[in-house]
Amino acid sequence: MSKVSSYEGWAIITGASSGIGLELAKQIAEEGIHCVLVARSEDKLIALAEEIEEEYEVATLVLALDLATEEGIDALLDGVDDLDISMIVNNAGFGDGGAFHTRDPERIAEMIKLNCLAPALITRSLLPYLLERENGAIITVASILALVPCPLEATYAATKAFDLSFSEGLAGELKGTGIDVLALCPALTETGFLEAEGMDEDRIQHIYRKAVPAATIATMALDALGKCTVIGPRDFKLLSFGRRLLPGKMINALTAVMSKNLLEID
Numbered sequence: 275m276s277k278v279s280s281y282e283g284w285a286i287i288t289g290a291s292s293g294i295g296l297e298l299a300k301q302i303a304e305e306g307i308h309c310v311l312v313a314r315s316e317d318k319l320i321a322l323a324e325e326i327e328e329e330y331e332v333a334t335l336v337l338a339l340d341l342a343t344e345e346g347i348d349a350l351l352d353g354v355d356d357l358d359i360s361m362i363v364n365n366a367g368f369g370d371g372g373a374f375h376t377r378d379p380e381r382i383a384e385m386i387k388l389n390c391l392a393p394a395l396i397t398r399s400l401l402p403y404l405l406e407r408e409n410g411a412i413i414t415v416a417s418i419l420a421l422v423p424c425p426l427e428a429t430y431a432a433t434k435a436f437d438l439s440f441s442e443g444l445a446g447e448l449k450g451t452g453i454d455v456l457a458l459c460p461a462l463t464e465t466g467f468l469e470a471e472g473m474d475e476d477r478i479q480h481i482y483r484k485a486v487p488a489a490t491i492a493t494m495a496l497d498a499l500g501k502c503t504v505i506g507p508r509d510f511k512l513l514s515f516g517r518r519l520l521p522g523k524m525i526n527a528l529t530a531v532m533s534k535n536l537l538e539i540d
Contacts, residue, residue: 276496278305283358286310289366291318297492303330310335341366342388351399364393364414369430382429389433408452411499414441418461445503458495459506
């Protein structure tokens with residue numbers, strides 16, 4: 275059973291226009307929490323805001339921003355300055371699969387800023403207020419790839435390792451403060467992730483046959499608040515266990531094969 279309703283106030287959900295972020299926004303709103311919806315796509319955010327306002331009778335604030343920029347982060351913090359923020363959901367992020375030496379340097383920098391810098395700076399700015407409330411939550415969406423180096427997704431996996439370590443460190447600091455911290459580490463999920471990587475539509479549909487619905491992942495995350503620090507599917511537990519037993523070279527070889535199959539790289 276979720277404890278979300280006990281936080282009251284407002285939740286910030288980044289990357290709320292699709293996938294896990296969208297489903298988290300719906301389920302948080304269903305618990306009576308007002309929602310700050312953040313992403314770059316204003317049209318999608320407005321449609322989501324109208325839906326949850328009508329369905330759940332909560333207030334919303336739409337902020338169409340690029341959190342890979344300092345200006346975007348500053349605009350978000352300015353926009354919520356007078357709100358009773360009780361939850362931070364750091365979900366915005368993207369990947370860019372392929373051989374590292376072929377990746378666009380600007381795209382690499384943008385990924386690191388969005389996946390790592392934005393969650394750190396947003397959380398740092400709002401955490402003092404959460405501590406004053408003595409009640410709230412911080413969810414950061416990492417990935418099952420946070421556990422292992424991943425050839426052909428080297429930067430993405432590294433950013434998610436940051437998110438996981440960041441969350442676990444915060445959880446240790448905030449124990450006993452009333453602030454619940456959770457790192458969400460999903461495996462393959464039905465989101466816009468593969469579309470953002472530019473994958474062919476037929477290939478995406480083939481891969482998503484084995485994917486977990488984003489709504490299921492959102493429910494799993496909210497149900498885990500206050501109960502544990504890290505949550506992931508069964509594969510996460512197996513990979514975590516295997517990482518301690520298998521040599522690093524074998525882990526690299528296995529993840530390289532998985533990445534090549536996913537990206538259809540010879």
